[in-house]
Amino acid sequence: MLILVRHGQTAANARGLLLGRADPPLTETGCRQARALAAALPRAARIVSSPLMRARQTSAVLAGAAPAAADAAGVEVDPRWIEMDYGDLDGRPATALGEQSWRMWRQDPDFVPAGGESVAAVCTRVRQACVDLADDAARGDVIVVSHVSPIKAAVTWALGVGDEVAWRMFLADAAVCRIDTAGPVPLLLAFNDSGPVNGDDRASR
Template sequence: MSKVFYLMRHGQTRFNAQSRIQGACDSPLTELGIEQAKAAHRYFKEEGILFSKVYASTQERACDTAEIVSGTSDYQRLKGLKEQDFGAFEGHQEYLNPHLFKDGSGYRHYFVAYGGESNVSVYERMEKTLTEIMEQADPSDCILVVSHGAAIGQFNANVAHNHLRIKSRFTNCCILKVAYESGKFRVLSGFNPVSRESLFEIPEE
């Protein structure tokens, strides 16, 4: 039987606003980030979605977002949901980032030489962690998972089956609705609760 969960990115942080590389390091949510999380909370409330289980990365920005969105402090923090580690690039300006490959492989192995993670290690730990969450879940559970931009991007590009064509960037507090069945993930939809827009276009048959 298929199980469903909601996978979302944290709200805007100080480093996001300053255009700084933020992976293993952390910075707090900005006022805008808090408002983005509140917008996600309102969206779920309007849709009648009440979470029975909530999970977040161990990083402050994800934890704070999870609490605002779910309205509870009763949630699990999991290291496997953390953002990609960018090594020596952490905290520096984003213009120093290397070329981003458009085939879903992100920065590939570039950051490994600087003490960071490869895209493969990121999507493998995301797959492992999300599989463990869903294997432990009941079909009746309504699950929220709060993670990070690059980590979610690698999961979406390399693990989940996604037949949908993206039409907008996966910005702060964007949400993916994902199905899990027989060890496989499938993206059902995506939504930006701030702009109130779908993230994907359904391709014509």
């Protein structure tokens, strides 16, 4: 199983700011979320993480270490799982981008915000990362700790749909997605599952 985990909360997430390549740590709430994930998720054959601190801290807890041990043994760092580069928008509210630009961004996967990265570019790198993990995930659980945009990109890969579909998804802090890669095509089994951090098995839709 390919298990995709969004990192725990950061202060920027809590404030509703766009958070791309900026590198803040988890909040205390984020650390609690990581511990809840570690208690609920299966032991994985591999744990892969984005290189950003918030993902590495979450991964460290999943690997049995403390959040401060961001470089925990047994965690592989793959830069293809890094968050989208928001460029000049990083750390700013979504309202910092005008309505017309937002419309263009949602309609055109190749749209690049100033100094940033397109949705299409994120999908290209993440789809290859998914392909590279698919065989191992078919034989055992592989956990990837990443961010909103790369996880959405992985879901477009699983569903075989266009890049623009990423804008039609919502993913909460510390939410889990599961993709079965054992068959002839990937199967999305769960999306935005907040059960592990809420103490139940319900999946948000």
